[in-house]
Amino acid sequence: MGLRDEIFEQPAVLRRLLRDGEAPVRAVAAALKKTPAQYVFLVARGTSDHAGLYGKYLWGMHEGLPTALATPSTFTLYERPPRLEGAWVIGISQSGQSPDLITVVEEAHRQGAPTVTITNDPSSPLAKAADLVIDVMAGSELAVAATKSYTAQLLSIAMLSVALSEDEERREAMQQLPEWIEETLKLDGPLGQAAQRYRYLDQCVVLGRGYNYATAFEWSLKMKELTYTMATPYSSADFRHGPIAVVAPGFPVLAVAPRGKVHDEIVELLTRLKNEHRAELVVLAQDEEALALAETPVPLPSDVPEWLTPLVAIVAAQLFTYHLTRAKGFDTEQPRGLSKVTKSR
Amino acid sequence: MGLRDEIFEQPAVLRRLLRDGEAPVRAVAAALKKTPAQYVFLVARGTSDHAGLYGKYLWGMHEGLPTALATPSTFTLYERPPRLEGAWVIGISQSGQSPDLITVVEEAHRQGAPTVTITNDPSSPLAKAADLVIDVMAGSELAVAATKSYTAQLLSIAMLSVALSEDEERREAMQQLPEWIEETLKLDGPLGQAAQRYRYLDQCVVLGRGYNYATAFEWSLKMKELTYTMATPYSSADFRHGPIAVVAPGFPVLAVAPRGKVHDEIVELLTRLKNEHRAELVVLAQDEEALALAETPVPLPSDVPEWLTPLVAIVAAQLFTYHLTRAKGFDTEQPRGLSKVTKSR
Numbered sequence: 248m249g250l251r252d253e254i255f256e257q258p259a260v261l262r263r264l265l266r267d268g269e270a271p272v273r274a275v276a277a278a279l280k281k282t283p284a285q286y287v288f289l290v291a292r293g294t295s296d297h298a299g300l301y302g303k304y305l306w307g308m309h310e311g312l313p314t315a316l317a318t319p320s321t322f323t324l325y326e327r328p329p330r331l332e333g334a335w336v337i338g339i340s341q342s343g344q345s346p347d348l349i350t351v352v353e354e355a356h357r358q359g360a361p362t363v364t365i366t367n368d369p370s371s372p373l374a375k376a377a378d379l380v381i382d383v384m385a386g387s388e389l390a391v392a393a394t395k396s397y398t399a400q401l402l403s404i405a406m407l408s409v410a411l412s413e414d415e416e417r418r419e420a421m422q423q424l425p426e427w428i429e430e431t432l433k434l435d436g437p438l439g440q441a442a443q444r445y446r447y448l449d450q451c452v453v454l455g456r457g458y459n460y461a462t463a464f465e466w467s468l469k470m471k472e473l474t475y476t477m478a479t480p481y482s483s484a485d486f487r488h489g490p491i492a493v494v495a496p497g498f499p500v501l502a503v504a505p506r507g508k509v510h511d512e513i514v515e516l517l518t519r520l521k522n523e524h525r526a527e528l529v530v531l532a533q534d535e536e537a538l539a540l541a542e543t544p545v546p547l548p549s550d551v552p553e554w555l556t557p558l559v560a561i562v563a564a565q566l567f568t569y570h571l572t573r574a575k576g577f578d579t580e581q582p583r584g585l586s587k588v589t590k591s592r
Numbered sequence: 593m594g595l596r597d598e599i600f601e602q603p604a605v606l607r608r609l610l611r612d613g614e615a616p617v618r619a620v621a622a623a624l625k626k627t628p629a630q631y632v633f634l635v636a637r638g639t640s641d642h643a644g645l646y647g648k649y650l651w652g653m654h655e656g657l658p659t660a661l662a663t664p665s666t667f668t669l670y671e672r673p674p675r676l677e678g679a680w681v682i683g684i685s686q687s688g689q690s691p692d693l694i695t696v697v698e699e700a701h702r703q704g705a706p707t708v709t710i711t712n713d714p715s716s717p718l719a720k721a722a723d724l725v726i727d728v729m730a731g732s733e734l735a736v737a738a739t740k741s742y743t744a745q746l747l748s749i750a751m752l753s754v755a756l757s758e759d760e761e762r763r764e765a766m767q768q769l770p771e772w773i774e775e776t777l778k779l780d781g782p783l784g785q786a787a788q789r790y791r792y793l794d795q796c797v798v799l800g801r802g803y804n805y806a807t808a809f810e811w812s813l814k815m816k817e818l819t820y821t822m823a824t825p826y827s828s829a830d831f832r833h834g835p836i837a838v839v840a841p842g843f844p845v846l847a848v849a850p851r852g853k854v855h856d857e858i859v860e861l862l863t864r865l866k867n868e869h870r871a872e873l874v875v876l877a878q879d880e881e882a883l884a885l886a887e888t889p890v891p892l893p894s895d896v897p898e899w900l901t902p903l904v905a906i907v908a909a910q911l912f913t914y915h916l917t918r919a920k921g922f923d924t925e926q927p928r929g930l931s932k933v934t935k936s937r
Contacts, residue, residue: 285678286631288658293834307663308672313679315631315660318652319829320802324853327653333630333678334658347829450795450822457665471835477795479824484664484692489638490816492927508669582837 250390250579254565255432258425260395261402261558264384265422268406275363275379276410282361284335290317290351291339294393294468298365298400299339300461301557305408309417319347322354331360338364341388341396343371352376365403367396381407391582392472394565397465398428401558420552424559427548431562434545438563441543442570445529450477451499454486456513459503462557466501466564472582473572483513496525501567503560504530504537507553514540529567531560595735595924599910600777603770605740606747606903609729610767613751620708620724621755627706629680635662635696636684639738639813643710643745644684645806646902650753654762664692667699676705683709686733686741688716697721710748712741726752736927737817739910742810743773746903765897769904772893776907779890783908786888787915790874795822796844799831801858804848807876807902811846811909817927818917828858841870846912848905849875849882852898859885874912876905 287306289299296316303314315334322328328351336355338348343366353376356362364377367385374380383399402424409417451470455463463480470478478501481490494500500520504513517540520526530541533551538544545563547556572579632651634644641661648659660679667673673696681700683693688711698721701707709722712730719725728744747769754762796815800808808825815823823846826835839845845865849858862885865871875886878896883889890908892901917924 285675286658286660292830296830304663304666307666307674308670311675313631313633313660313662313674313676315658317658318649318802318805320827320854321649321652324857325653325802329652329658330630330656331658452822457663457670460663468834472837475838475840477797477822477824477838479822482665485637485641489813492817493820493822495820509665512669 248389250392250394250569253388253390253395254562254569256386257395257398257562258428258432260385260399261428262425264399264402264406265424268382268384268403272381272403272406273410275381276407278379279335279361279363280411284312284361285333287312287314288317288331288334288336288355288360289314289339290319290336290348292345292348294397294465295339295341295400297461297465297468298397298404299337300464301401301458302337302404304458304460305404305554309408309414310411317351319351322351323347328354331355331358334360336360336362338362338373338377339366339400340364340371340373341367341393343368343373345373349373349376365400367399390580392469398558398561405555417554420555424555427551427559428562430548431559432566434563435566438545438566439570442567442574444543445499445571446574448476448499448571451501452486452490452493453478453480453501454483454513454516455480455503456483457507457509458554458557459505459509459560462503462560462564465561466503466568469565469568473568473579474575474577475583483509483516487516491524494520494524494526497527498524499527499529501529502531503556504532505547505551505553505556505560506533507556510534510537531563593734595737595739595914598733598735598740599907599914601731602740602743602907603773603777605730605744606773607770609744609747609751610769613727613729613748617726617748617751618755620726621752623724624680624706624708625756629657629706630678632657632659633662633676633679633681633700633705634659634684635664635681635693637690637693639742639810640684640686640745642806642810642813643742643749644682645809646746646803647682647749649803649805650749650899654753654757654759662696664696667696668692673699676700676703679705681705681707683707683718683722684711684745685709685716685718686712686738686745688713688718690718694718694721710745712744735925737814743903743906750900762899765900769900772896772904773907775893776904777911779908780911783890783911784915787912787919789888790844790916791919793821793844793916796846797831797835797838798823798825798846799828799858799861800825800848801828802852802854803899803902804850804854804905807848807905807909810906811848811913814910814913818913818924819920819922820928828854828861832861836869839865839869839871843869843871844874845871846874847876848901849877850892850896850898850901850905851878852901855879855882876908
């Protein structure tokens with residue numbers, strides 16, 4: 248089993264989670280509702296933090312709950328944790344082994360806040376530290392770069408939102424995800440070709456907004472971990488003021504621009520990047536208008552509703568990054584300098 | 593008046609704010625205390641967002657309040673704002689003109705949350721939208737790259753924390769800031785020399801943790817805005833898992849490593865970057881151990897307490913970036929593609 252297998256395993260992973268995870272996630276939602284919260288206090292690092300960023304938008308818009316990201320050093324190195332009344336505390340970690348996340352969840356539990364761990368290992372210390380556990384059921388993930396555990400975390404977060412709001416329409420829409428991802432995996436051949444053009448790319452930015460702000464972060468991290476290129480994620484709103492200064496002619500901009508509420512804003516920025524800055528654009532999108540702006544257009548399944556596009560877009564981004572890693576002659580299985588479990592203080 | 597003048601104006605700006613700002617900030621603190629909060633809901637972009645990140649650590653550790661960063665698109669493009677009961681809503685903006693921030697503060701006010709605007713223009717629309725205003729009194733800022741308004745925002749945030757906790761010891765410490773910054777400005781000559789070495793640098797990472805996580809973000813933004821180099825900020829804790837993969841021999845790492853609780857963790861990482869990865873290190877620090885790791889050591893005044901080091905460290909970073917901009921032959925006053933006021937939707 249390698250990175251490529253794990254990318255291709257995603258439809259099966261999500262199918263299993265939709266089938267076997269619904270009842271447990273509903274139970275977690277029912278337990279949380281007994282202690283209504285004013286906000287979510289989230290603790291996670293790396294890929295899991297990006298999944299949490301998706302949760303921030305979902306829970307904010309559907310459950311009306313703002314999300315505060317924890318600052319683990321204030322719990323560990325500084326030993327001055329904040330008060331957590333009014334919060335649901337949610338920890339996200341593939342392995343559930345990170346000592347600093349465990350410290351945060353333990354402190355939250357000590358303070359009496361309801362705690363939930365979303366993890367791929369329900370017997371891990373982070374799971375044991377929490378009142379409630381959501382098992383993302385991604386199966387053993389061996390590649391150092393996380394792929395299937397990320398989409399399984401995203402789906403768990405979406406399922407928790409749907410269970411909290413008891414929203415049948417959104418529940419129905421989620422059922423189609425495995426098929427949409429199967430359709431996206433058909434981009435494998437075209438992306439293998441397209442990636443060749445970026446053989447000598449050594450830096451880039453990745454733009455997303457709203458639900459896909461998370462995709463910009465996760466795609467950037469995959470680019471850094473696997474292709475060793477300096478990829479930096481931005482909200483299209485932040486990028487246009489300040490950071491856009493780095494864009495000289497030919498500068499590569501990767502972007503996620505699905506249909507929906509943020510489409511026009513990001514397409515306007517991409518148009519400016521193309522016409523005024525002469526940037527090189529790689530665009531994941533559903534409609535002709537956005538795709539036509541790109542040197543490398545990456546068409547996503549056209550009927551995915553915006554709130555679920557992060558689960559589909561990241562699969563295309565994983566394939567792009569996988570093929571670029573190979574084009575650059577790097578090892579997709581053992582990136583240099585990395586290990587699977589994070590052990591920060 | 594240009595960028596250089598505004599950098600050198602900072603001791604005078606902070607002296608004025610300490611003198612004339614104390615009574616108004618105390619009044620804001622007293623008003624806020626009438627409606628106790630469970631968390632802070634922060635809305636800001638760019639440099640002001642980095643000032644807010646400093647607030648997140650200060651308010652978290654001294655007032656016990658977690659901070660949730662707003663997602664403006666959920667208020668504007670999606671029109672689905674979260675519920676803000678239990679929050680103090682704080683908007684930060686130099687100009688106070690950004691339409692999306694105004695929308696967030698107006699919605700918070702409509703929901704009945706106490707609202708504060710921290711701004712350099714107390715007659716701006718963002719100030720008018722809030723119940724309470726803190727004027728950072730930085731004077732007119734003409735350079736596109738913000739410098740004195742950032743340190744004035746940091747000091748306003750520190751003064752608000754001190755007023756909320758009625759902490760006389762911290763109040764005393766703040767009074768020395770203008771002198772510490774004067775001492776830091778003496779690095780102008782040495783940094784003018786040191787910057788020459790980085791004439792052809794085109795990418796880098798900037799590391800900080802705890803209070804100086806904000807400094808990493810702000811230094812990175814200055815590097816991008818002025819020198820057009822792809823600078824990416826990281827917490828030293830996040831960087832060691834994943835992003836460290838980009839560090840090949842000679843890769844430039846800028847770091848902020850003052851004395852205090854996070855010192856040992858970041859020095860350990862810098863040691864690894866130097867010995868195992870053979871990175872090129874530029875280190876802002878107070879002690880010999882950290883400075884000795886660097887090709888370019890930047891000594892900060894040794895008696896600044898950790899919680900105030902972000903106000904001093906960023907001044908050294910501004911000087912470094914100013915001289916690098918000139919070494920690269922770029923315009924320090926009119927960076928390409930930028931305007932002063934952010935107008936995101």
